[in-house]
Amino acid sequence: MQMRTLGNSGLDVSAIGLGCMGMSQSYGQPMETADAVHLIRAAFDRGITFFDTAEVYGPFTNEEVVGEALQPIRDQVVIATKFGIDIAGTARHDGMDSRPQHIRDVVEASLRRLRTDHIDLLYQHRVDPVVPIEEVAGAVKDLISQGKVKHFGLSEAGVRTIRRAHAVQPVAAVQSEYSLWWREPEEAILPVLEELGIGFVPFSPLGKGFLTGAIDASTTFDSSDFRNTVPRFAEDARKANQALVDAIGVIAAEKKATSAQVALAWLLAQKPWIVPIPGTTKLDRLEENIASATIALTADDLAKIENAVSAIAVKGARYSPQQEARIDR
Numbered sequence: 040m041q042m043r044t045l046g047n048s049g050l051d052v053s054a055i056g057l058g059c060m061g062m063s064q065s066y067g068q069p070m071e072t073a074d075a076v077h078l079i080r081a082a083f084d085r086g087i088t089f090f091d092t093a094e095v096y097g098p099f100t101n102e103e104v105v106g107e108a109l110q111p112i113r114d115q116v117v118i119a120t121k122f123g124i125d126i127a128g129t130a131r132h133d134g135m136d137s138r139p140q141h142i143r144d145v146v147e148a149s150l151r152r153l154r155t156d157h158i159d160l161l162y163q164h165r166v167d168p169v170v171p172i173e174e175v176a177g178a179v180k181d182l183i184s185q186g187k188v189k190h191f192g193l194s195e196a197g198v199r200t201i202r203r204a205h206a207v208q209p210v211a212a213v214q215s216e217y218s219l220w221w222r223e224p225e226e227a228i229l230p231v232l233e234e235l236g237i238g239f240v241p242f243s244p245l246g247k248g249f250l251t252g253a254i255d256a257s258t259t260f261d262s263s264d265f266r267n268t269v270p271r272f273a274e275d276a277r278k279a280n281q282a283l284v285d286a287i288g289v290i291a292a293e294k295k296a297t298s299a300q301v302a303l304a305w306l307l308a309q310k311p312w313i314v315p316i317p318g319t320t321k322l323d324r325l326e327e328n329i330a331s332a333t334i335a336l337t338a339d340d341l342a343k344i345e346n347a348v349s350a351i352a353v354k355g356a357r358y359s360p361q362q363e364a365r366i367d368r
Contacts, residue, residue, distance in 0.1 A: 040086025045238025056089030271355030
């Protein structure tokens with residue numbers, strides 16, 4: 040597996056990371072702990088060194104799984120986790136909580152669950168509209184000075200927030216959704232990250248599974264699958280959006296690759312400091328995703344992809360209105 044550095048941070052990670060959320064929530068029934076541990080270790084054995092989790096995934100259980108899986112190889116991997124969600128529901132009605140004391144409490148609990156003495160990359164999960172980002176960055180700066188955290192990150196943060204946070208404590212990475220069917224970061228986020236030397240970590244790089252080609256208008260999801268609430272996954276939207284998957288599939292066939300591999304290779308070709316974190320619960324999909332790092336897209340390939348997908352208007356919002364309200368602009 041080739042390695043990449045997240046911006047100017049000096050944080051080196053595998054070119055493809057592993058998003059661990061789906062092992063514990065959101066995409067149907069959670070995996071058995073032993074199976075999830077086995078999959079995470081299989082990812083490491085195949086070259087992945089970058090693992091993404093959060094206290095809210097489960098809640099809490101995903102960090103426990105990641106901690107158990109990576110404890111024997113802790114010094115060989117990079118663990119990212121997140122704070123900022125009021126899981127107990129006691130702080131505010133909007134579900135956020137990035138007060139400095141809460142950040143400190145979350146980090147102590149995460150360290151215990153992750154079975155480690157430090158967090159390599161600590162993200163604010165969502166920007167808190169009540170707590171100034173300077174206070175948030177300052178709290179993380181203190182944790183870095185104590186050795187409990189190595190690097191600071193932001194998730195779904197807007198340009199103004201990124202600049203303000205970076206002025207207090209250098210931001211190593213910003214994590215947001217980015218893929219061939221959600222390209223909003225190209226408008227403002229990617230330029231400012233390049234200017235400031237900040238890495239970018241796309242989550243849902245396969246469009247929550249849609250870009251794999253395994254989902255169509257007739258697909259039904261488990262009752263616990265959050266895609267049931269996503270407008271972009273409504274049946275009529277899936278039917279309309281099939282054109283995008285078909286276009287990627289044509290190019291994948293020419294490259295003797297899968298649609299998922301082309302979608303990930305496209306992300307890797309955008310910038311050398313972009314590191315996608317596809318998630319999966321299946322070993323064969325894990326291996327498929329890892330192999331995408333070996334696919335070299337030429338300038339002609341990229342132009343062909345651009346011409347194909349730019350002519351297709353993707354239907355449906357990527358979040359419910361309630362979830363969209365949490366996104367910093």
